[in-house]
Amino acid sequence: xxxxxxxxGRDESRVKPRAFLQRYGREIGLPIIVVLxxxxxxxxxxxxxxxxxxxxxxxxxxxxxxVSFGQTFAILTAGLDLSVGAIVALVSIVGALVMREHGVxxxxxxxxxxxxxxxxxxxxxxxxxxxxxxxxxxxxxxxxSGLALSVSGGVAVTGVPESFSSxxxxxxxxxxIPVVIAVAALAGCIVVLRYTKLGRRIYAVGGNxxxxxxxxxxxxxxxxxxxxxxxxxxSVGSLILxxxxxxxxxxxxxxxxxxSVAAVxxxxxxxxxxxxxxVGVAFGVLFISILxxxxxxxxxxxxTQMMIIxxxxxxxxxxxxxxxxxxxxxxx
Amino acid sequence: MQSRVVHKICLAVAAAxxxxxxxxxxxxxxxxxxxxxxxxxxxxxxxxxGISDEAKKLGYEVTIQDAGGxxxxxxxxxxxxxxxxxxxxxxxxxxxxxxxxxxxxxxAKGEKIPVIGAGSPIVASDVAADAAASSSHCNIxxxxxxxxxxxxxxxxxxxxxxxxxxxxxxxxxxxxxKEDLAGSNLKIVAEQTSEQDPAIALSLANDLLxxxxxxxxxxxxxxxxxVGAARAAQGAQKCGKVKILFAVLGEAAEEMMRAGCADxxxxxxxxxxxxxxVRLMDAIVKGKxxxxxxxxxxxxxxxxxxxxxVDKAGxxxxxxxxx
Numbered sequence: 096x097x098x099x100x101x102x103x104g105r106d107e108s109r110v111k112p113r114a115f116l117q118r119y120g121r122e123i124g125l126p127i128i129v130v131l132x133x134x135x136x137x138x139x140x141x142x143x144x145x146x147x148x149x150x151x152x153x154x155x156x157x158x159x160x161x162v163s164f165g166q167t168f169a170i171l172t173a174g175l176d177l178s179v180g181a182i183v184a185l186v187s188i189v190g191a192l193v194m195r196e197h198g199v200x201x202x203x204x205x206x207x208x209x210x211x212x213x214x215x216x217x218x219x220x221x222x223x224x225x226x227x228x229x230x231x232x233x234x235x236x237x238x239x240s241g242l243a244l245s246v247s248g249g250v251a252v253t254g255v256p257e258s259f260s261s262x263x264x265x266x267x268x269x270x271x272i273p274v275v276i277a278v279a280a281l282a283g284c285i286v287v288l289r290y291t292k293l294g295r296r297i298y299a300v301g302g303n304x305x306x307x308x309x310x311x312x313x314x315x316x317x318x319x320x321x322x323x324x325x326x327x328x329x330s331v332g333s334l335i336l337x338x339x340x341x342x343x344x345x346x347x348x349x350x351x352x353x354x355s356v357a358a359v360x361x362x363x364x365x366x367x368x369x370x371x372x373x374v375g376v377a378f379g380v381l382f383i384s385i386l387x388x389x390x391x392x393x394x395x396x397x398x399t400q401m402m403i404i405x406x407x408x409x410x411x412x413x414x415x416x417x418x419x420x421x422x423x424x425x426x427x
Numbered sequence: 428m429q430s431r432v433v434h435k436i437c438l439a440v441a442a443a444x445x446x447x448x449x450x451x452x453x454x455x456x457x458x459x460x461x462x463x464x465x466x467x468x469x470x471x472x473x474x475x476x477g478i479s480d481e482a483k484k485l486g487y488e489v490t491i492q493d494a495g496g497x498x499x500x501x502x503x504x505x506x507x508x509x510x511x512x513x514x515x516x517x518x519x520x521x522x523x524x525x526x527x528x529x530x531x532x533x534x535a536k537g538e539k540i541p542v543i544g545a546g547s548p549i550v551a552s553d554v555a556a557d558a559a560a561s562s563s564h565c566n567i568x569x570x571x572x573x574x575x576x577x578x579x580x581x582x583x584x585x586x587x588x589x590x591x592x593x594x595x596x597x598x599x600x601x602x603x604x605k606e607d608l609a610g611s612n613l614k615i616v617a618e619q620t621s622e623q624d625p626a627i628a629l630s631l632a633n634d635l636l637x638x639x640x641x642x643x644x645x646x647x648x649x650x651x652x653x654v655g656a657a658r659a660a661q662g663a664q665k666c667g668k669v670k671i672l673f674a675v676l677g678e679a680a681e682e683m684m685r686a687g688c689a690d691x692x693x694x695x696x697x698x699x700x701x702x703x704x705v706r707l708m709d710a711i712v713k714g715k716x717x718x719x720x721x722x723x724x725x726x727x728x729x730x731x732x733x734x735x736x737v738d739k740a741g742x743x744x745x746x747x748x749x750x
Binding site: 148339346396 | 466490491493497498504508509511513514524527530534591592593598620
């Protein structure tokens with residue numbers, strides 16, 4: 096008996112770090128990688144940790160962050176929002192036109208309304224007409240892009256009030272305003288997901304739609320709300336970008352659909368829905384933004400950067416799957 | 428088994444970290460930054476060759492930032508800001524849209540970093556460039572109009588492949604092209620924008636030829652569109668019957684002209700533009716006087732008649748050169 100117990104005790108003590116990794120790997124994995132990456136770039140580039148560069152990373156990441164937080168709602172319902180880039184473009188054009196004619200406040204209201212309206216249409220098409228989110232939002236991307244180009248005539252809308260365009264370059268307590276806006280969006284999303292009925296229902300619908308339906312949750316309403324929130328967050332991202340480029344741009348946000356999905360997946364949100372946190376997504380955004388900034392500082396050619404970022408995404412998702420597998424194995 | 432895989436992946440991550448740490452720090456006193464909306468294709472490659480080659484001769488290290496397409500204006504603004512943070516000696520830029528660069532260029536000027544247009548006469552709509560080397564897009568439009576009149580002295584119809592939607596260079600060319608055609612017997616019957624992609628340009632040109640089988644000229648905003656139009660004419664066995672008119676003489680454009688499928692090309696000299704921009708930058712950085720703040724590099728109309736005699740060293744990068 097004694098002999099059989101001793102090795103078990105040694106095994107347990109050896110297994111502990113692995114067990115810890117299996118339990119918390121998904122939550123702490125990305126933050127650790129982000130910290131390692133920051134350390135690596137700090138050693139490689141003397142400018143990386145400079146205050147202007149940190150601000151620069153923050154400003155570059157802010158719009159992606161806002162859009163990715165919105166994308167999180169769609170993905171948590173086991174959906175996807177490919178129209179976020181097009182929403183950014185349309186909001187940019189409408190916001191710039193309204194601001195030019197009626198002032199900043201009216202422009203902001205119009206921008207948020209346009210984003211929410213496109214999200215509402217997405218939600219209705221997906222929930223009422225049972226169109227797959229991928230197809231519905233892909234189609235909406237095309238419609239909204241065309242609308243942005245038609246409204247603008249294919250050219251930039253200039254004449255945005257300076258009080259708005261200067262926001263992208265302004266700071267409060269040394270923190271760039273776009274970063275403050277992104278952090279506020281993060282706080283809002285945390286509140287919605289953690290402390291409201293809607294947040295819990297979004298997780299429930301994404302986790303098991305049938306079980307959610309049987310427990311009396313209105314699936315359609317929850318999905319519509321998720322896409323409206325996605326549209327609203329895309330509007331916030333668009334306002335940040337429009338302010339930065341000081342004009343309404345019909346092609347703004349072209350890379351955001353894929354980048355936001357990448358940030359959400361890197362952040363540990365399951366593409367099958369119902370699992371993940373918006374804080375993880377914030378780290379996903381940081382990962383992409385820091386990697387891109389660091390590679391630029393190291394003068395890595397853009398084609399190589401594309402390969403590195405794609406490889407990092409595969410690596411992150413593979414690690415995620417391994418941790419899920421390890422957890423499932425442990426439970427079995 | 429799983430723990431082995433995790434172990435291996437962790438090792439790979441660590442190795443990547445070490446590799447990054449070992450990478451050469453890209454920080455030098457004489458580093459110049461180049462910000463482009465795109466770095467591939469017969470326009471940007473020779474511009475970048477001109478810049479890189481001339482900068483090397485003058486002892487500068489070059490950092491090239493590629494936004495990945497005209498649609499990524501926001502990305503180009505971020506990359507420009509990256510160059511400012513690196514405190515490069517100067518920034519050469521061809522802005523995807525000058526209206527978007529006012530704030531970023533002001534920040535560069537605040538850091539006393541000269542900003543030079545390389546391929547564009549302006550760097551921001553409200554902030555003047557320290558210097559610029561380019562061919563005016565409007566003049567390209569005028570030259571294209573001249574070409575249309577030479578190709579069809581008795582008038583006819585034109586279908587336009589107008590370039591990427593929202594790209595100011597393409598709008599400028601077409602605007603000035605149309606100004607010169609106004610009141611003439613040349614009529615534009617179709618006008619379409621599309622992504623700057625050879626396959627999309629080819630499809631679009633095919634569609635235009637289907638819709639307007641008797642059209643006399645296909646206009647291409649640059650040689651991506653022009654070569655697409657030429658290939659469509661070739662596929663429809665209409666080379667010579669439908670005249671193909673466009674800007675920029677890359678290798679593919681030259682090939683199509685030799686095949687008799689491209690008729691009139693307004694050739695820019697992107698290598699010369701790149702070299703000139705670097706020389707202007709060098710003069711500013713060294714505090715030398717500039718003969719002119721804005722240098723307009725001449726355009727060269729090319730047809731089969733002068734194709735063999737024109738000097739292509741200023742138009743094309745050496746074969747196989749990549750940025």
